[in-house]
Amino acid sequence: xxxxxxxxxxxxxVVAYLLNFxxxxxxxxxxxxxxxxxxxxxxxxxxxxxxxxxxxxVRVDARGHFLSYGLHHPVTDNSRRKRDVDGSxxxxxxxxxxxEKDLFFNLSVNQGFLSxxxxxxxxxxxxxxxxxxxxxxxxxxLRGTVLQQGASIGTAALSACQGLTGFFHLPHGDFFIEPVKxxxxxxxxxxxxxxxxxxxxxxxxxxxPTCGLKDGLATSQKPERQREEWERSQxxxxxxxxxxxxxxxxxxxxxxxxxxxxxxxGSDSVESYILxxxxxxxxxxxxxxxxxxxxxxxxxxxxLEEEEQGLKITHHAEKTLSSFCKWQKSINPKSDLNxxxxxxxxxxxxxxxxxxxxxxxxxxxLSHLSGMCxxxxxxxxxxDSGLPLAFxxxxxxxxxxxxxxxxxxxxxxxxxxxxxxxxxxxxxxPSPLTWSxxxxxxxxxxxxxxxxFCLDDIPQKKGLKSKVIAPGVIYDVHHQCQLxxxxxATFCQEVENVCQTLWCSVKGFCRSKLDAAAxxxxxxxxxxxxxxxxxxxxxxxxSIPGGWGRWSPWSHCSRTCGAGAQSAERLCNNxxxxxxxxxxxxxxxxxxxxxxxxxxxxxxxxxxxxxxEFDTVPYKxxxxxxxxxxNPAHPCxxxxxxxxxxxxxxMLDAVIDGTPCFEGGNSRNVCINGICKVLGGRL
Numbered sequence: 001x002x003x004x005x006x007x008x009x010x011x012x013x014v015v016a017y018l019l020n021f022x023x024x025x026x027x028x029x030x031x032x033x034x035x036x037x038x039x040x041x042x043x044x045x046x047x048x049x050x051x052x053x054x055x056x057x058v059r060v061d062a063r064g065h066f067l068s069y070g071l072h073h074p075v076t077d078n079s080r081r082k083r084d085v086d087g088s089x090x091x092x093x094x095x096x097x098x099x100e101k102d103l104f105f106n107l108s109v110n111q112g113f114l115s116x117x118x119x120x121x122x123x124x125x126x127x128x129x130x131x132x133x134x135x136x137x138x139x140x141x142l143r144g145t146v147l148q149q150g151a152s153i154g155t156a157a158l159s160a161c162q163g164l165t166g167f168f169h170l171p172h173g174d175f176f177i178e179p180v181k182x183x184x185x186x187x188x189x190x191x192x193x194x195x196x197x198x199x200x201x202x203x204x205x206x207x208x209p210t211c212g213l214k215d216g217l218a219t220s221q222k223p224e225r226q227r228e229e230w231e232r233s234q235x236x237x238x239x240x241x242x243x244x245x246x247x248x249x250x251x252x253x254x255x256x257x258x259x260x261x262x263x264x265x266g267s268d269s270v271e272s273y274i275l276x277x278x279x280x281x282x283x284x285x286x287x288x289x290x291x292x293x294x295x296x297x298x299x300x301x302x303x304l305e306e307e308e309q310g311l312k313i314t315h316h317a318e319k320t321l322s323s324f325c326k327w328q329k330s331i332n333p334k335s336d337l338n339x340x341x342x343x344x345x346x347x348x349x350x351x352x353x354x355x356x357x358x359x360x361x362x363x364x365x366l367s368h369l370s371g372m373c374x375x376x377x378x379x380x381x382x383x384d385s386g387l388p389l390a391f392x393x394x395x396x397x398x399x400x401x402x403x404x405x406x407x408x409x410x411x412x413x414x415x416x417x418x419x420x421x422x423x424x425x426x427x428x429x430p431s432p433l434t435w436s437x438x439x440x441x442x443x444x445x446x447x448x449x450x451x452x453f454c455l456d457d458i459p460q461k462k463g464l465k466s467k468v469i470a471p472g473v474i475y476d477v478h479h480q481c482q483l484x485x486x487x488x489a490t491f492c493q494e495v496e497n498v499c500q501t502l503w504c505s506v507k508g509f510c511r512s513k514l515d516a517a518a519x520x521x522x523x524x525x526x527x528x529x530x531x532x533x534x535x536x537x538x539x540x541x542x543s544i545p546g547g548w549g550r551w552s553p554w555s556h557c558s559r560t561c562g563a564g565a566q567s568a569e570r571l572c573n574n575x576x577x578x579x580x581x582x583x584x585x586x587x588x589x590x591x592x593x594x595x596x597x598x599x600x601x602x603x604x605x606x607x608x609x610x611x612x613e614f615d616t617v618p619y620k621x622x623x624x625x626x627x628x629x630x631n632p633a634h635p636c637x638x639x640x641x642x643x644x645x646x647x648x649x650x651m652l653d654a655v656i657d658g659t660p661c662f663e664g665g666n667s668r669n670v671c672i673n674g675i676c677k678v679l680g681g682r683l
Contacts, residue, residue: 039181056190107144113282115299115459117339124306141279157283159276176387223369248293249455254342256302260350280390291440317353317366325379340474345379365392370402373454402446412438470520499529549574557594558658565658611640635661636671
């Protein structure tokens with residue numbers, strides 16, 4: 001599996017000296033005094049850098065006139081309407097004195113990297129505890145060009161949500177910029193920022209071994225053959241164009257941040273940080289060296305406020321990737337018309353991942369080669385390393401497009417001072433990161449083969465009217481069934497009252513776990529389920545907590561002799577919980593022994609009777625007479641063996657209620673719902 005190496009990203013640092021702040025166009029600026037770093041983590045980060053610049057960005061107009069020390073880009077309703085009417089863009093201009101030169105930033109709001117139906121989702125363990133919001137992120141994510149003395153010399157992807165954060169690409173290197181955090185701001189004073197970039201890395205003869213992906217022809221051919229077989233199985237008659245046609249592609253992206261990301265960046269700040277990173281990723285894919293028009297579009301951001309059921313994130317990169325790929329597929333709506341559908345999933349973690357072993361090491365990312373548009377393989381994991389995280393994500397997305405590492409195997413070994421985004425690790429002097437000619441050839445071949453088929457639709461889906469989104473709006477009844485019973489399950493159409501109980505068709509039979517359909521599930525024309533009731537869309541009635549009803553009469557005994565079990569239950573219907581009211585807590589079903597008198601000696605035991613039910617069922621094309629076997633570790637599972645056989649087999653996950661847990665059957669230990677319990681009382 002492809003991966004990124006910490007040594008080529010984690011130590012991205014700087015060229016350095018403290019800038020003197022000189023004359024701005026139509027104004028001057030005094031030199032700053034010594035800058036303090038109130039944020040301890042940032043201070044620690046800077047101490048690890050060999051050098052850095054301190055700069056004072058200012059906002060100017062299109063002609064360079066000083067406007068403000070405030071850097072936030074205001075977007076008014078008038079400017080929004082103007083853009084909608086005539087297509088003009090919201091532009092903002094900054095000037096930064098960098099390396100004793102004035103750089104002029106001509107930027108516009110990057111409207112394209114967020115879907116019009118962008119969803120922010122906070123999850124608290126599973127689908128039952130989720131908050132979805134059709135978010136409208138502030139228009140503070142920018143991209144554009146860098147000019148010097150009127151000539152364009154580079155590009156930039158910056159976010160001006162709280163100061164300027166991002167990177168800019170110049171002929172002699174890529175530079176990161178971020179504000180001095182927690183710096184006290186006053187009216188009429190600049191906000192100091194730091195600029196840093198990549199230092200010289202170790203010479204190639206001392207480079208560390210790569211992680212994850214073993215570069216070589218044999219390693220790359222296997223996933224390619226598997227992809228070819230998968231394509232043939234999906235579209236056996238599909239014909240491909242004989243020509244190589246360049247056209248725009250839109251990569252609808254799900255981004256997932258784990259609990260450690262939220263703990264580190266803060267629940268209120270992590271969204272802004274992640275969107276800043278993804279704005280940078282968009283800029284990297286807009287670099288013309290890639291040779292294709294590729295747009296990275298974030299359609300959904302999931303913040304895991306608590307550990308997620310079914311998703312295991314560990315130091316072991318391969319196991320984490322496997323778990324994440326399986327999980328993201330399960331939550332991805334199949335219909336591309338669904339606003340939450342994604343083409344690729346990106347996991348961001350603060351866990352120190354490592355390729356091959358469950359311990360920290362230098363790995364920064366991992367993905368499947370040529371996995372784009374395959375629902376089970378279009379996914380990657382990335383370790384957060386600060387702003388250089390954008391390069392890790394771009395690197396791993398490159399692998400999803402079939403791009404292999406640059407090196408001797410493909411005649412794209414970086415030469416001299418020019419590293420590439422798909423290098424195994426950055427080795428040379430600080431230079432701007434671009435896509436190599438090999439990367440361009442790999443991704444073009446991938447797209448020409450039709451393997452990017454899912455990227456052709458423009459993500460301009462109809463926006464959701466309600467700001468707060470119920471889970472059932474995203475996951476229809478069919479998807480809810482698939483989450484419970486697997487990918488082949490569908491909704492049972494003939495069953496009524498889906499708001500109270502969700503019934504799913506599994507192998508031709510309707511099954512239910514007695515859960516109500518998720519809030520927001522469609523239950524009629526302009527109606528949805530809300531707290532078990534089918535009501536008009538948009539309404540949320542007041543909640544009513546539930547109360548227990550009376551106990552039912554005791555059920556029939558499960559056996560006529562030898563000690564059976566019977567049960568009584570009560571319902572939470574006095575009253576029923578309504579409109580989100582709390583469900584009853586406490587015992588809902590109770591059991592007691594019955595018919596405890598011994599059976600006749602010639603009567604088979606209860607387990608023998610259950611095993612004999614399989615005498616007429618072929619086992620590996622043979623019929624056997626089965627006899628029970630006790631498994632002390634799992635006393636309530638049904639294990640049987642052929643009377644004359646030397647092997648045993650588990651036949652059922654749970655024996656019938658009332659089956660004795662142990663041999664002899666003289667105790668009050670009986671199996672109830674697959675669990676060994678001690679029952680009292682008798683009839």
